[in-house]
Amino acid sequence: MSAFNLLYARKVAPFRGMPGPTPRLPDGNLREYLRREPHEFYFAHAEQYGPVSVHWLLDKPYVLLNDPELVGRVLTTERERFYKDAPRGEAGAVLRSSVFISNDRDWETKRTAHPFSRQDLEACLDRLMPTLRGTAREGAEALARGTQPFELYAPLVDMSFAMFSQALLGQAPSPERRGRYEVLMREIDRRMHGVPLSVSPRFWLDRFLWFQELEAQLRQRRASPDPAAPDILSLMVRQGSSLGEEWIRDEASTVFIAGAHPVATAVCSTLYQLSRHPEMREQLVAELRGFTAVHSSGYTLGELHALPYLERVVSESLRLLPPVTFFFRTVREGQSMRVGEHTLPAGTNVVVSSWALHRLAPYWKDPLRFEPERFASPPPPFHYLPFGLGPRTCVGRPFALACIKIMLTEALTALSFNIDPAFSPDMRFFAGLSVPRHPVRTSVRRLEAWPRVETTEGALGST
Numbered sequence: 026m027s028a029f030n031l032l033y034a035r036k037v038a039p040f041r042g043m044p045g046p047t048p049r050l051p052d053g054n055l056r057e058y059l060r061r062e063p064h065e066f067y068f069a070h071a072e073q074y075g076p077v078s079v080h081w082l083l084d085k086p087y088v089l090l091n092d093p094e095l096v097g098r099v100l101t102t103e104r105e106r107f108y109k110d111a112p113r114g115e116a117g118a119v120l121r122s123s124v125f126i127s128n129d130r131d132w133e134t135k136r137t138a139h140p141f142s143r144q145d146l147e148a149c150l151d152r153l154m155p156t157l158r159g160t161a162r163e164g165a166e167a168l169a170r171g172t173q174p175f176e177l178y179a180p181l182v183d184m185s186f187a188m189f190s191q192a193l194l195g196q197a198p199s200p201e202r203r204g205r206y207e208v209l210m211r212e213i214d215r216r217m218h219g220v221p222l223s224v225s226p227r228f229w230l231d232r233f234l235w236f237q238e239l240e241a242q243l244r245q246r247r248a249s250p251d252p253a254a255p256d257i258l259s260l261m262v263r264q265g266s267s268l269g270e271e272w273i274r275d276e277a278s279t280v281f282i283a284g285a286h287p288v289a290t291a292v293c294s295t296l297y298q299l300s301r302h303p304e305m306r307e308q309l310v311a312e313l314r315g316f317t318a319v320h321s322s323g324y325t326l327g328e329l330h331a332l333p334y335l336e337r338v339v340s341e342s343l344r345l346l347p348p349v350t351f352f353f354r355t356v357r358e359g360q361s362m363r364v365g366e367h368t369l370p371a372g373t374n375v376v377v378s379s380w381a382l383h384r385l386a387p388y389w390k391d392p393l394r395f396e397p398e399r400f401a402s403p404p405p406p407f408h409y410l411p412f413g414l415g416p417r418t419c420v421g422r423p424f425a426l427a428c429i430k431i432m433l434t435e436a437l438t439a440l441s442f443n444i445d446p447a448f449s450p451d452m453r454f455f456a457g458l459s460v461p462r463h464p465v466r467t468s469v470r471r472l473e474a475w476p477r478v479e480t481t482e483g484a485l486g487s488t
């Protein structure tokens with residue numbers, strides 16, 4: 026028996042016989058965990074130890090579940106046994122009172138009041154469509170105008186951030202807002218990599234200015250309300266909430282924090298897959314060009330979602346390279362969960378890794394192949410979870426999918442993308458998300474003159 030098991034005999038007892046690496050003093054399996062990216066660690070463990078395994082980060086047990094049925098229990102039928110703690114410690118200073126890290130009644134109230142939980146969300150997003158399309162198109166146009174080749178991921182984050190700014194605040198982002206956003210993301214990332222508290226004055230100043238700007242925007246909407254303004258902040262102010270202005274501010278902020286990078290990752294990964302599979306790219310471009318020709322004066326979200334091949338390509342891209350590769354739940358005080366012959370006691374952290382579940386051979390045929398047609402019919406329950414599952418599934422999913430599809434439509438109908446064949450799509454853990462590890466060297470070629478698009482501000486120029 027290892028010294029770790031002796032020292033923590035009581036803690037270790039419930040997990041005796043569960044597969045997993047041997048924990049050693051002083052850190053359990055922490056060093057092994059830190060040696061590679063978390064999603065690579067989880068996938069290697071899934072392959073080596075099977076559907077249920079335990080590893081120890083210091084003296085804390087983490088049970089990795091790679092069985093769709095067990096994952097379904099944790100996220101749906103037995104969800105009451107769990108609460109969501111992570112990433113409170115690392116991201117709490119930025120997420121503040123957001124639904125993202127709330128629990129119980131507090132979570133329920135915030136989730137119900139969230140602007141993306143509205144019954145009429147699709148109609149609200151449809152009002153934003155011309156602006157979102159125009160912003161995506163401007164971003165794509167800038168790619169064609171710039172020096173070739175260029176690094177693709179950073180301008181895609183600019184593009185999604187600009188779309189988020191337009192949707193949330195009804196205005197293009199200032200360079201200051203864009204810069205502050207990255208400072209906040211980098212701080213979350215630092216804390217997730219083990220630096221517990223920031224001593225960076227830059228972080229605290231930018232955090233102050235970030236929230237101050239949102240507060241000013243809120244005050245301005247209160248002072249002169251515009252009943253026709255389609256931006257989400259105006260919508261929230263009009264809707265009103267007993268949760269108060271701070272909550273509106275924090276939820277609006279969280280939309281950027283939780284969404285802008287993963288949307289860019291999803292678009293980048295899809296463009297990468299398409300550049301590796303020219304026949305699929307041709308098929309998708311044909312679908313999109315036919316679609317935009319028919320809808321030359323604009324399209325609705327419903328019409329965009331009805332495109333079958335776009336839907337399959339995006340779904341398959343989110344399967345192979347999910348922008349959020351794992352998340353946690355913790356067993357509540359006074360609760361437990363039965364897993365085979367083991368009972369997970371209160372305080373056990375459960376890890377759900379979409380990256381691993383999406384790549385395991387028992388659940389997917391030829392899992393490492395990019396094959397959009399596998400989504401011709403829906404996957405079996407609990408096999409596919411790029412946005413999580415159950416009541417705590419990503420509240421931003423409809424908005425994220427709208428942005429991803431609009432960006433792809435506007436970019437692919439206008440530009441031909443060529444990503445350096447030597448590029449390897451390894452992902453790096455960044456602020457709880459996954460982003461390309463290497464520069465995505467890309468060149469684009471303009472396909473043809475673009476048709477005119479009507480936006481809320483009038484017509485965008487054609488070329």
Ligand code: HEM
Pocket residue numbers: 109124125126136141279280281283284285287288291347348349352353410411412413414416417418419420421422424425
């Ligand atoms: C491609 C883009 C996105 C991906 C892949 C993604 C993924 C996820 C995943 C996997 C979860 C579940 C975490 C868990 O169960 O613990 C989640 C939760 C969440 N996401 Fe997203 N997300 C994306 C975009 C967005 C956007 C645009 C927003 C903006 C509102 C957002 C806001 C949230 C919030 C607030 C939660 C917590 C919901 C709750 O606990 O009730 N996400 N997201």
